[in-house]
Amino acid sequence: MTPRGDTASFLNALRDPKRAKRLLGAIKELTAEPVAIMEVCGGHTRTIVRYGLEQLLPKEISFLHGPGCPVCVTPRERVDMAVALAQKRGLVLATLGDMLRVPGSSGSLLQARASGCDIRVVYSPLDVLALAKQNPKKTVVFFAIGFETTAPTTAALLERCLMEGIQNVKVLVNHVLVAPAIEALLKEDGSRIDAFIAPGHVCTITGTAPFEPLASSYQKPFVVSGFEPWDILLGLHNLLGMIANKETGVKIAYTRAVLPQGNPKALSFIERFFDVRESFRWRGLGNIPKSALRLKHEFSAFDAEKAYAGVFSSDSKPDPEACLCGEVLKGNAKPSECGLFGQACTPQDPVGACMVSSEGACGIYFRYKGRVPA
Amino acid sequence: MCLAIPSKIVELRGPGLAVADTLGTTRLVSLDLLEEPPSVGDYVIIHVGYAIQRLDPKDALETMDLFLDLLGTDDDA
Numbered sequence: 297m298t299p300r301g302d303t304a305s306f307l308n309a310l311r312d313p314k315r316a317k318r319l320l321g322a323i324k325e326l327t328a329e330p331v332a333i334m335e336v337c338g339g340h341t342r343t344i345v346r347y348g349l350e351q352l353l354p355k356e357i358s359f360l361h362g363p364g365c366p367v368c369v370t371p372r373e374r375v376d377m378a379v380a381l382a383q384k385r386g387l388v389l390a391t392l393g394d395m396l397r398v399p400g401s402s403g404s405l406l407q408a409r410a411s412g413c414d415i416r417v418v419y420s421p422l423d424v425l426a427l428a429k430q431n432p433k434k435t436v437v438f439f440a441i442g443f444e445t446t447a448p449t450t451a452a453l454l455e456r457c458l459m460e461g462i463q464n465v466k467v468l469v470n471h472v473l474v475a476p477a478i479e480a481l482l483k484e485d486g487s488r489i490d491a492f493i494a495p496g497h498v499c500t501i502t503g504t505a506p507f508e509p510l511a512s513s514y515q516k517p518f519v520v521s522g523f524e525p526w527d528i529l530l531g532l533h534n535l536l537g538m539i540a541n542k543e544t545g546v547k548i549a550y551t552r553a554v555l556p557q558g559n560p561k562a563l564s565f566i567e568r569f570f571d572v573r574e575s576f577r578w579r580g581l582g583n584i585p586k587s588a589l590r591l592k593h594e595f596s597a598f599d600a601e602k603a604y605a606g607v608f609s610s611d612s613k614p615d616p617e618a619c620l621c622g623e624v625l626k627g628n629a630k631p632s633e634c635g636l637f638g639q640a641c642t643p644q645d646p647v648g649a650c651m652v653s654s655e656g657a658c659g660i661y662f663r664y665k666g667r668v669p670a
Numbered sequence: 671m672c673l674a675i676p677s678k679i680v681e682l683r684g685p686g687l688a689v690a691d692t693l694g695t696t697r698l699v700s701l702d703l704l705e706e707p708p709s710v711g712d713y714v715i716i717h718v719g720y721a722i723q724r725l726d727p728k729d730a731l732e733t734m735d736l737f738l739d740l741l742g743t744d745d746d747a
Contacts, residue, residue, distance in 0.1 A: 303677075303693055303727065306728075318738055319738070319741070322741050420718045421719065422699075448720070448722075449720045452720060497715070497717055526734065552727070559723060
């Protein structure tokens with residue numbers, strides 16, 4: 297068989313309506329009381345909406361969409377920092393495509409690029425290495441965003457720079473940690489979350505360790521799930537079983553990609569290059585203690601935040617009041633409850649970051665409108 | 671960002687690089703984050719150009735159908 301054939305038949309099985317129906321039947325049998333489940337990751341939200349899973353499930357089950365969209369949670373002042381860097385002569389700013397349209401206080405990176413700044417879209421930190429080699433007289437700054445899944449890739453880029461003696465790469469580090477954000481949500485008054493679908497690829501790196509203390513302190517069940525319809529339903533089935541048995545803890549339903557201990561090599565890359573910031577401001581969630589990474593002091597030579605400290609201003613504007621991104625990221629509001637949704641705020645002309653990203657709840661609701669429960 | 675489609679390693683290119691095939695599209699990926707280097711024919715999960723875990727789709731498919739058998743729900747349900 298061709299590789300295409302192998303993978304395609306595997307994906308077909310994970311999206312197979314017949315198999316899904318059998319699992320849905322078992323889910324219905326396990327459903328008793330109303331239950332609110334937060335799927336933490338934007339990739340999960342996309343699968344739930346794209347395949348209309350909520351409409352297939354018993355009405356007792358509702359999903360609260362979580363803050364697991366790295367583009368969405370990166371606050372305005374960090375976009376402003378990237379824009380300020382891009383305006384420096386002799387500097388190339390490399391960014392993942394989704395960050396281009398996120399509005400900053402004085403425009404987005406896309407607008408900065410239109411006004412002549414050298415901003416390149418990269419698919420991977422590997423491309424940053426190539427850019428640095430192609431532009432030896434310029435400094436290439438990588439606007440690094442993402443959770444624990446992405447942090448080791450940034451670290452691996454820096455390791456390659458050290459090994460190959462590449463000195464014209466710097467990084468603006470915005471890597472964030474999932475568990476502190478979940479804890480912030482659980483601490484909110486009147487939190488409605490009964491159980492969590494934990495993020496699949498974050499746990500590929502971290503294993504279950506970051507979520508174990510949350511499960512035990514807040515007495516909640518967590519199930520790590522993959523990103524296909526089958527994976528979401530299997531995660532849900534496991535969660536309902538745990539709820540029925542009054543179990544808390546962290547289980548793995550995404551066994552093909554997640555080991556309990558995670559990926560020790562990737563974790564050692566994080567450990568070597570980063571330490572944890574005292575506090576970091578998330579869009580919508582505000583300041584969360586120990587929720588983000590920064591470069592260790594010994595790697596300051598790579599740290600754009602230190603090298604260009606003088607170019608950053610501290611007068612970022614707050615997000616527009618009418619934008620509900622903050623409440624959407626906390627699972628308190630559905631995108632369609634925002635007055636701007638689909639009118640003043642669209643993927644082409646976004647007001648809030650949640651409309652920009654393919655993993656943002658607003659962007660997902662916009663793209664798959666018609667599949668969203670009324 | 672979280673692309674969950676398994677990709678097949680079709681060519682190894684040192685140091686720490688490989689060509690991976692994702693549903694017919696090939697691209698260069700880094701193997702720096704894998705505990706053990708994969709062989710040609712192995713499947714991996716790729717995140718922003720880095721292989722972050724190996725996986726076995728055939729094994730996963732078997733696990734899935736075993737689970738359905740254990741559920742004991744009817745095929746025609």
